[in-house]
Amino acid sequence: MSAALMPYEEALAKYEPVLGVETHIELGTASKMFCGCPTTFGAPPNTQVCPVCLGLPGSLPVANKAAIEGIIKIGLALNCTIVEWCRFARKNYFYPDMPKNFQISQYDEPLCVDGHLDVEVDGETYRIGIERVHMEEDTGKSLHVGGATGRIHGADYSLVDYNRAGIPLVEIVTKPITGTGDKAPLVARAYATELRELVRALGVSDVRMEEGSMRCDINVSLAPRGSAEWGTRTETKNVNSLRSVERAVRHEIERQAAVLESGGTVVQETRHFHEDTGTTTSGRSKEEAQDYRYFPEPDLVPIAPSREWVEELRASLPELPAARRRRVQAEWGLTDLELRDVVNAGALDLIEDTVKAGCAPAPARKWWMNELSRRAAEQGVELSDLPITPRQVARIQALIDEGSLNDKLARQVFEGVLAGEGDPDQVVAARGLKIVSDEGELSAIVDQVIADNAEVAEKVRSGKVAAAGALVGAVMKATRGQADAARARELILEKLGAS
Ligand SMILES: [Zn+2]
Numbered sequence: 001m002s003a004a005l006m007p008y009e010e011a012l013a014k015y016e017p018v019l020g021v022e023t024h025i026e027l028g029t030a031s032k033m034f035c036g037c038p039t040t041f042g043a044p045p046n047t048q049v050c051p052v053c054l055g056l057p058g059s060l061p062v063a064n065k066a067a068i069e070g071i072i073k074i075g076l077a078l079n080c081t082i083v084e085w086c087r088f089a090r091k092n093y094f095y096p097d098m099p100k101n102f103q104i105s106q107y108d109e110p111l112c113v114d115g116h117l118d119v120e121v122d123g124e125t126y127r128i129g130i131e132r133v134h135m136e137e138d139t140g141k142s143l144h145v146g147g148a149t150g151r152i153h154g155a156d157y158s159l160v161d162y163n164r165a166g167i168p169l170v171e172i173v174t175k176p177i178t179g180t181g182d183k184a185p186l187v188a189r190a191y192a193t194e195l196r197e198l199v200r201a202l203g204v205s206d207v208r209m210e211e212g213s214m215r216c217d218i219n220v221s222l223a224p225r226g227s228a229e230w231g232t233r234t235e236t237k238n239v240n241s242l243r244s245v246e247r248a249v250r251h252e253i254e255r256q257a258a259v260l261e262s263g264g265t266v267v268q269e270t271r272h273f274h275e276d277t278g279t280t281t282s283g284r285s286k287e288e289a290q291d292y293r294y295f296p297e298p299d300l301v302p303i304a305p306s307r308e309w310v311e312e313l314r315a316s317l318p319e320l321p322a323a324r325r326r327r328v329q330a331e332w333g334l335t336d337l338e339l340r341d342v343v344n345a346g347a348l349d350l351i352e353d354t355v356k357a358g359c360a361p362a363p364a365r366k367w368w369m370n371e372l373s374r375r376a377a378e379q380g381v382e383l384s385d386l387p388i389t390p391r392q393v394a395r396i397q398a399l400i401d402e403g404s405l406n407d408k409l410a411r412q413v414f415e416g417v418l419a420g421e422g423d424p425d426q427v428v429a430a431r432g433l434k435i436v437s438d439e440g441e442l443s444a445i446v447d448q449v450i451a452d453n454a455e456v457a458e459k460v461r462s463g464k465v466a467a468a469g470a471l472v473g474a475v476m477k478a479t480r481g482q483a484d485a486a487r488a489r490e491l492i493l494e495k496l497g498a499s
Pocket residue numbers: 032035036037048049050051052053054166
């Protein structure tokens with residue numbers, strides 16, 4: 001049964017949403033958090049395990065230094081304080097895909113605290129407070145076989161793969177996000193987008209939401225407008241795409257508003273998001289929530305990063321996305337709106353790489369944002385998935401700059417490269433694309449066109465210069481667009497004594 005919903009605008013007129021986002025990010029370290037097992041995605045089940053990550057008796061964990069470096073970098077990039085001393089904690093619970101029956105996490109002593117990340121929605125900046133960033137390990141994965149849905153209900157049996165168990169996981173928890181009004185779904189999406197860009201720029205994770213290396217839990221509650229008190233929140237788990245983040249927030253606002261409007265109360269619970277319908281359904285309620293019996297992990301030493309190490313890591317941070325956007329905007333001379341279009345189209349990297357390959361910024365942006373965006377839209381793929389490289393785009397523009405192609409011919413070269421006919425130069429050679437710049441050849445074609453269009457030629461001769469356009473068109477047609485139109489026009493007027 002699907003839940004009753006209140007139309008979005010009506011819900012926002014009556015209630016103010018409060019959001020919170022908890023994001024899990026798998027770090028891309030070569031080995032796991034507390035053992036030396038490899039972390040390759042997609043390896044055959046249970047081939048990347050050892051006594052430590054299987055939790056066998058007598059095994060002892062050792063923290064992965066590269067993972068600690070990774071989380072400190074994330075903390076610094078999120079403007080957090082890196083604490084001088086903290087500990088790991090055991091979170092005790094039973095779950096089939098967690099071999100130890102506890103997860104090593106951090107509880108009341110997170111490594112990074114009190115930061116922020118600025119995000120922009122419709123030209124307005126929202127500062128998202130970061131409560132904490134802590135280190136933990138991932139669980140394994142269960143596979144339910146035989147059912148229609150892939151869920152445990154209706155399955156014939158279940159399989160467990162422990163390859164993922166023990167992969168370093170960073171959890172980033174926001175402070176409550178207030179004051180977003182009807183922009184709440186967009187702000188949540190913008191936050192997830194910016195966080196993904198930031199972590200990707202740091203090079204510590206591939207942050208692929210579709211592969212689960214970044215996943216968001218979304219908290220939503222509603223307060224009646226004008227009320228100082230927040231409502232009861234729900235937590236929608238494991239939202240696995242940016243679009244789903246936006247949809248999950250929107251759906252929870254519409255659903256909770258309907259519950260409150262009918263006189264009901266919102267139940268504090270975890271909920272599941274369904275990609276196919278864009279809706280959430282009830283998971284486990286807080287009454288069933290477990291007492292995790294956290295206690296300091298006795299098998300690991302505390303983490304006490306020296307200030308020198310933290311400053312070294314701070315100095316090693318690459319240019320972060322916000323700073324990069326500001327730089328690029330200035331270098332390319334873009335308006336705020338143009339920059340936003342480039343970012344939204346996913347074209348920033350592509351244009352920058354094209355510029356690095358020697359192309360001027362203006363044509364680089366023009367090709368990616370017009371010709372190639374149109375073709376990507378036609379094929380229903382991301383711009384970055386088109387089978388053309390920034391280097392190839394730069395080469396096509398170089399051929400234009402040196403006068404051997406015009407824009408029209410260049411479009412044919414794009415078509416050829418995208419069709420898999422090879423590099424721009426190969427396409428040019430194979431398709432015989434080249435501006436006809438040989439004066440004698442062009443002159444002969446012009447003579448032929450004048451002979452074939454005697455009436456029009458006569459008009460031009462008698463002073464109606466505007467009629468020359470038709471003759472230029474005929475020359476371009478005869479050369480399949482490969483003539484220099486301006487030169488053709490000069491020749492026509494010259495030959496007809498009208499220049
Ligand atoms: Zn292991």
